[in-house]
Amino acid sequence: MSRPDRLFELIQTLRAAPGPRTAQDLATALEVSPRTIYRDISALQAMRVPVEGAAGIGYVLRRGYDLPPLNFDTEEAEALRVGLAMLMRTGDGALVRAGRRVRDKIDALHGPATWLHVAPFGAPMDDPGLGCVPVAQLRQAIREERKLRIDYRAPEGETERVIRPLVLIYHVEVKMLAAWCDLRADFRHFRIDRIWGCETLEESFAGQGDLLRSLWAEREGAEKVAGGAA
Missing domain, CATH: 2.30.30 (SH3 type barrels.)
Structure with missing residues (x-):
């Protein structure tokens, strides 16, 4: 994952979090080291992104900060949700994890759609x-x-x-x-x-x-x- 993509993912992860997230939590979610998270947080703060907190305590994104919305209508968003859910059938672990991150972004903008379910049966996961x-x-x-x-x-x-x-x-x-x-x-x-x-x-x-x-x-x-x- 490139650094710009990782910074975007970091913002989205903090936006979706119900409370402070520690550097270790964020590192696990983004599959990087805590030291990388510390550097990325510093970079975001230097860009005036309102990330607050400290090492050992946790980080939050101040309310009111947002990124440009995804321009999907209702049916487009639902098509994406179903398609992302069907990634479970591919058995491709990295794509499944990426799909969950995309789903979280859609949920953050449109709200969750708990009534859409896709059976996960398909190819075994690549463990x-x-x-x-x-x-x-x-x-x-x-x-x-x-x-x-x-x-x-x-x-x-x-x-x-x-x-x-x-x-x-x-x-x-x-x-x-x-x-x-x-x-x-x-x-x-x-x-x-x-x-x-x-x-x-x-x-x-x-x-x-x-x-x-x-x-x-x-x-x-x-x-x-x-x-x-x-």
């Missing part, structure tokens, strides 16, 4: 404690066009591959990673729940991502047409 690869690591590698070395446990056996990750596909009960496989010199799909080891390599494929995704999309479209005509 690193269970040996699962964090989907956030895969998304970051796609954005940065960095190669990955993965340990993949398919039904026919375990294999190690170096891949160029291209597309994440969230199915109802499983997540898939579409990638260019250096070993096979072709596109391959990997079930994320079968990736039991993942290392982001220094080697990059910068500038190739869009072209490879375009070729992958053409291949997928052709296969779907062929499958439908069979």
